[in-house]
Amino acid sequence: MLAEIKGLNEECGVFAIWGHEKAAEMTYYGLHALQHRGQEGAGVVTTDGDRLHLHKGTGLVNEVFSEDKFSQLNGHAAIGHVRYATQGGGGYENVQPLVFRSQTTSMALAHNGNLVNAHQLKSQLEAQGSILQTTSDTEVIAHLVKRNGNVPMEEAITYALGMIKGAYAFAILTEKQMFIGLDSRGLRPLSMGRLGDAYVFASETCAFDLIGATYEREVRPGELITIDENGLRSKSFTSQMERTLCSMEYVYFSRPDSDLNQLNVHASRKTMGKQLAQEAPIEADVVTGVPDSSISAAIGFSEESGIPYELGLIKNRYVGRTFIQPSQELREQGVKLKLSAVRGIVEGKRVVMVDDSIVRGTTSRRIVRLLKEAGATEVHVRIASPPIQNPCYYGIDTSTKGELIAANHSVEEMRKLIGADSLTFLSTEGLEASIVEDRDPLQHGVCKACFTGNYPTEIYPDTVIPAYKD
Secondary structure, X not given: OHHHHHOOXXXXXXXXXXXXXXXXXXXXXXXXXXXXXXXOEEEEEEEOOOOEEXXXXXXXXXXXXXXXXXXXXXXXXXXXXXXXXXXXXOOHHHOOOEEEOOOOOOEEEEEEEEEOOHHHHHHHXXXXXXXXXXXXXXXXXXXXXXXXXXXXXXXXXXXXXXXXXXXXXXXXXXXXXXXEEEOOOOOOOOEEEEEOOEEEEEOOOHHHHHHOOEEEEEOOOOEEEEEEOOEEEEEEOOOOOOOOEEHHHHXXXXXXXXXXXXXXXXXXHHHHHHHHHHHOOOOOOEEEEOOOOOHHHHHHHHHXXXXXXXXXXXXXXXXXXXXXXXXXXXXXXXXXXXXXEOHHHHOOOEEEEEEOOOOOOHHHHHHHHHHHHOOOOEEEEEEOOOOOOOOOOOOOOOOOHHHOHHHHOOHHHHHHHHOOOEEEEOOHHHHHHHHHOOOOHXXXXXEOHHHXXXXXXXXXXXXXXOOOOO
């Protein structure tokens, strides 16, 4: 996938459904819609009211599941997960949902995010006798819940949430109950929908569209939802804080047909592109976007600037992993496996190349070279987000500061390194205006820490940065 070349990956996707006779099948389809959020592992846990049933594995959703597996996943409720390994790395043992069985109430847990105090909590748990079975920070939540196993489950979860800090959107399933929760800042996306009488939850609303569910509302920051045979009830486990939903969800990660916090992702990206055209005008012949996440911004840039939009770059959708280990020389040309420049469109033209972000600069350099090799006389790079100058501690692998090109070079130095004729980034103010607009920042604010270095939560000295993958 192009994300591998870009060096920027989302962490996970969560799906849950309660009260549907084909809960496992609906979860399977929901995970398909969320596949872009994680391609390294997938899993589903169901309950039939008496027992939890699990199937999970490494790979894509359609590689992990087959028709015969669904006969083993009985029940009216299910939670599912697609994983991109961040904290804890890969491996079958870290594929979610994680299941913890006991003589009383067993539980399954699917989590999207990163706990900034996970290392500290693991040390405390191990000192008190806990034996951790995985290297994932998700397991910490389960241990904290079970430490209070003599109280009602809702109360035990509330206790655990009072101890963990960072970004988390989770679904917990027991034999007879489901629990849905979101961190106090709402750093990760999570929405609620209905499918007939069934309740549905997903990291993105595109999952609702695939299964025919209707969107109801966002899960609120600091909200814990409990569902059982008595219906749904909700409570706040923390005082209300300003929402800081990850701005990179709008910029890059989420599908354009999803709505995040009542704002369509495609529409927000178009607005970013229009704002970028206002901030960084240029004389050119063609505007093109880097597929797929940058196309919306490129269309917005074109509409605002009056420069025609063209498909100057085409993505090859049928390239998978190869068993051939390329030489360094071929690896440098690896972007050609993923992208092709359309010579008939860019030859002899001044091209505006709109992209969503720059992490290390390697991909931008390769794409600029592609366009110039195809005959573009000038390539002006416009980035529809501010420079990424700080690592993310909340579940996105934006590398360490030493690997971020914008943290170590000026814009002019970056321009020279990628070989562009000009380079401009969207301002932080322009990004926020494109997402928040005239909406209440308390409810619709965004996290800009990777751009500004102002983190919405405390960051500990031993906080683990999600692992970078080349």
